[in-house]
Amino acid sequence: MRIKSVLGLSALLAIGLGAVGGCASMGVEPWERDLLAEPGMQVDPNPLVTALDEHIYFSKEAASGGLAGGGGGCGCN
Amino acid sequence: MPLDIERRDDHWRATFTAMASPCEILLDLDDPAHARRCASGAQSEALRVEAKFSRYRDDNVIHAINRAAGRPVVVDDETADLLDFAARCHELSGGRFDVTSGALRRLWRFDGSDRVPSRKQVKQLLPLIGWTKVHWERPVITMPAGMEIDLGGIAKEYAVDRVTGHLAGRVGAATLVNFGGDLRAFGIRRGGAPWDVGVERPGAPDSVALHLQLAEGALATSGDANRFLLRRGTRYPHILNPRTGWPVVRAPRSVTVLGDTCTEAGLLATLAMLYGDRAEAFLEESGARHWVIR
Amino acid sequence: MAAIDVRKALVAACAVLGVSGPTARATEIETAVLGYTEPSRVSALEAVTDLRHAFADGKEVNFRLVLDALTGASASGATPSSRVQVFTRPSGSGSYQTAPSETPLDDTFRDTRVALSGGYAMPLGRVTTWDAGLYGSTEHDYTSLGVNTSLARDFDKRNTSVAVRAAYFDDTINPEGGRPEPFGAMQPAGQAQPRLTGDGAKQTLDLGVSLTQVVDRKTVVLLDYTFSQVDGYQTDPYKFLSLVDPVTGDPGEYLFENRPDARNKHIAYGRFVRHLGRDNLRLSYRLTDDDWNVTSHTVELHYRWNLGAGHYLEPHGRYYTQTAADFYRRYLVTGSDLPQHASADYRLGDMQAYTAGLLYGRPVGDRNELTVRFEYYWQTGESHPADAIGVLRDYDLFPTVDAFIVQVGYSLRI
Numbered sequence: 001m002r003i004k005s006v007l008g009l010s011a012l013l014a015i016g017l018g019a020v021g022g023c024a025s026m027g028v029e030p031w032e033r034d035l036l037a038e039p040g041m042q043v044d045p046n047p048l049v050t051a052l053d054e055h056i057y058f059s060k061e062a063a064s065g066g067l068a069g070g071g072g073g074c075g076c077n
Numbered sequence: 078m079p080l081d082i083e084r085r086d087d088h089w090r091a092t093f094t095a096m097a098s099p100c101e102i103l104l105d106l107d108d109p110a111h112a113r114r115c116a117s118g119a120q121s122e123a124l125r126v127e128a129k130f131s132r133y134r135d136d137n138v139i140h141a142i143n144r145a146a147g148r149p150v151v152v153d154d155e156t157a158d159l160l161d162f163a164a165r166c167h168e169l170s171g172g173r174f175d176v177t178s179g180a181l182r183r184l185w186r187f188d189g190s191d192r193v194p195s196r197k198q199v200k201q202l203l204p205l206i207g208w209t210k211v212h213w214e215r216p217v218i219t220m221p222a223g224m225e226i227d228l229g230g231i232a233k234e235y236a237v238d239r240v241t242g243h244l245a246g247r248v249g250a251a252t253l254v255n256f257g258g259d260l261r262a263f264g265i266r267r268g269g270a271p272w273d274v275g276v277e278r279p280g281a282p283d284s285v286a287l288h289l290q291l292a293e294g295a296l297a298t299s300g301d302a303n304r305f306l307l308r309r310g311t312r313y314p315h316i317l318n319p320r321t322g323w324p325v326v327r328a329p330r331s332v333t334v335l336g337d338t339c340t341e342a343g344l345l346a347t348l349a350m351l352y353g354d355r356a357e358a359f360l361e362e363s364g365a366r367h368w369v370i371r
Numbered sequence: 372m373a374a375i376d377v378r379k380a381l382v383a384a385c386a387v388l389g390v391s392g393p394t395a396r397a398t399e400i401e402t403a404v405l406g407y408t409e410p411s412r413v414s415a416l417e418a419v420t421d422l423r424h425a426f427a428d429g430k431e432v433n434f435r436l437v438l439d440a441l442t443g444a445s446a447s448g449a450t451p452s453s454r455v456q457v458f459t460r461p462s463g464s465g466s467y468q469t470a471p472s473e474t475p476l477d478d479t480f481r482d483t484r485v486a487l488s489g490g491y492a493m494p495l496g497r498v499t500t501w502d503a504g505l506y507g508s509t510e511h512d513y514t515s516l517g518v519n520t521s522l523a524r525d526f527d528k529r530n531t532s533v534a535v536r537a538a539y540f541d542d543t544i545n546p547e548g549g550r551p552e553p554f555g556a557m558q559p560a561g562q563a564q565p566r567l568t569g570d571g572a573k574q575t576l577d578l579g580v581s582l583t584q585v586v587d588r589k590t591v592v593l594l595d596y597t598f599s600q601v602d603g604y605q606t607d608p609y610k611f612l613s614l615v616d617p618v619t620g621d622p623g624e625y626l627f628e629n630r631p632d633a634r635n636k637h638i639a640y641g642r643f644v645r646h647l648g649r650d651n652l653r654l655s656y657r658l659t660d661d662d663w664n665v666t667s668h669t670v671e672l673h674y675r676w677n678l679g680a681g682h683y684l685e686p687h688g689r690y691y692t693q694t695a696a697d698f699y700r701r702y703l704v705t706g707s708d709l710p711q712h713a714s715a716d717y718r719l720g721d722m723q724a725y726t727a728g729l730l731y732g733r734p735v736g737d738r739n740e741l742t743v744r745f746e747y748y749w750q751t752g753e754s755h756p757a758d759a760i761g762v763l764r765d766y767d768l769f770p771t772v773d774a775f776i777v778q779v780g781y782s783l784r785i
Contacts (some may be wrong), residue, residue, distance in 0.1 A: 041651055052419065056776070066597070363378040
């Protein structure tokens with residue numbers, strides 16, 4: 001399991017680095033941001049909802065973090 | 078001053094006249110009273126900028142500077158900011174952009190005729206032109222008698238940005254500010270779609286040369302419209318090179334630039350015109366999105 | 372002077388002129404109230420208020436206040452038994468009973484939490500933003516203080532954005548009745564309990580890097596990696612393990628749990644946002660791994676169904692699975708050697724969790740938005756381990772936990 005997960009992590013990072021390397025062909029011109037400007041196209045459109053959910057999951061599960069940082073600051077876990 | 082407001086599809090359109098241009102404010106909201114309040118505030122701010130920086134009035138700071146005849150004039154912060162900006166633009170453009178070049182208009186009347194001034198006339202006027210002859214040490218400006226400054230090349234775009242700043246904290250909805258083709262948009266429209274913007278064909282006010290979509294940012298256009306002289310087959314556009322006193326040859330008919338602010342976009346468009354046949358190269362290198370019509 | 376520098380200088384000159392770029396002055400206040408209930412276990416009521424103000428020059432301040440009231444019972448870690456079980460309350464002065472075959476729950480769970488955080492963000496030039504923040508929270512047995520900072524930079528016409536961040540938390544734990552001695556045996560009420568002296572302390576350092584990439588007009592991708600290092604007291608002072616008879620499975624004693632005092636976590640996170648017709652899809656995946664050997668996978672899906680005129684309905688689904696920490700023991704067995712560390716906290720066991728939810732959002736007037744959501748969350752684990760001893764074979768050793776969440780939120784722009 002350990003080996004598998006480390007492999008998974010490396011794969012994810014590799015995808016990330018690939019994205020950086022390949023970004024020359026990605027992206028839009030400034031006047032093509034009409035759809036990207038919509039509220040629903042934001043990476044985290046409801047940060048307050050995310051924060052409340054992360055807090056619940058933080059207190060119920062062994063893993064935490066991701067979109068809202070590494071977690072912490074609460075005695076609930 | 079008249080302010081007209083009408084409903085259009087999903088937004089309000091307010092229109093008025095300022096700086097000799099048709100001005101329009103599009104507000105993506107429903108409440109008519111709120112729309113009128115916002116538009117009225119926008120109109121007041123536009124008229125304030127016009128009254129303060131117009132060279133056609135005799136009761137403002139520009140008049141005071143132009144009639145000081147060599148005496149120092151102390152200016153307020155906003156005027157000082159604009160003069161600082163003008164000085165910076167003069168420096169950045171290698172002297173091509175010059176707010177003292179207005180005196181040349183006494184000779185050059187771009188009325189479509191063939192009345193091109195003589196070399197001697199132009200030469201006689203040149204001593205009265207040149208930002209380097211102005212002594213500007215914030216907040217004091219001292220300018221030789223006979224010279225004139227004209228902030229007309231900045232004022233309209235500046236007014237668009239000022240009005241945008243005024244509205245941004247008050248409207249609470251997507252807004253487009255358009256003063257005679259210099260425009261700026263902010264906020265996301267409720268439908269998510271950008272604003273449709275048409276850029277006029279130079280010389281044909283009712284035909285659209287360019288259809289653009291603008292979600293956020295500014296567009297400014299610099300063009301010679303119908304203002305040119307024609308003599309012996311040579312077209313003299315109204316863009317004057319302050320260093321020679323003569324029109325910039327082979328300047329584009331019109332240059333439209335996309336920027337973050339209207340002032341930035343407007344200056345880039347004006348500088349591109351001043352570069353004449355190198356306008357495209359200049360814009361290409363600047364990295365700004367642009368449209369040139371020749 | 373090159374044209375590109377002319378443009379940069381113009382942008383700078385415009386900023387000096389007081390006509391700034393796309394950022395507009397705005398104040399936004401967002402409030403949400405959340406009710407959380409696990410039938411016959413924990414109930415919580417949480418209220419959050421966010422205040423954000425963006426200045427015309429691109430600077431921003433934000434504050435968040437969280438109030439949290441929690442009450443009810445949670446699993447203590449002890450196993451069910453064929454007899455009535457008597458447990459001493461954490462204070463050491465009272466006791467409570469659990470009926471035969473019931474899962475022992477500590478019903479003294481009651482707390483209120485106040486958390487306050489504030490941040491300040493400022494642009495450094497045209498494409499770089501720096502921010503810094505402070506965090507403080509307090510409960511009757513727990514205090515946390517934190518600082519955080521991040522630096523973000525846009526590249527390629529703002530199509531690529533890279534951010535690095537760091538956060539540090541300093542926590543103090545002062546449990547009711549004091550911290551139990553590791554593996555100390557629970558004593559009858561009124562007698563001296565095995566206790567450590569002083570408060571517990573825990574330090575957390577998070578280091579993260581994230582990449583946001585606009586792929587095309589309809590697609591945005593976020594990739595994020597966080598390394599989190601936690602040092603100090605991480606034992607749950609209210610949880611203990613049953614020390615059971617190797618034949619009958621009934622408990623003889625209860626030993627307070629003991630966790631390692633260091634934990635290093637790796638968190639990789641990816642989110643894919645896509646425009647579909649007039650709707651939006653957000654698909655997220657998270658992988659975490661740590662040196663307690665907890666590996667977790669989380670897949671989450673949000674589908675924003677735009678109904679027009681700003682109304683939207685957003686179904687949400689989430690699947691979570693984790694492997695047990697290597698020191699997780701459902702119980703300890705009399706006569707066997709004590710492990711170095713052990714905890715029967717079900718949250719450290721093998722587990723799957725599911726969430727199904729629905730959010731509805733609608734504009735109110737020109738500036739405000741109202742959101743309402745419902746979520747159902749449930750957790751399942753190994754209810755009947757194959758190697759269970761004696762009577763423990765008859766009991767559910769990992770009862771399903773269900774939770775219902777209701778939230779109402781309102782945001783207004785001024």
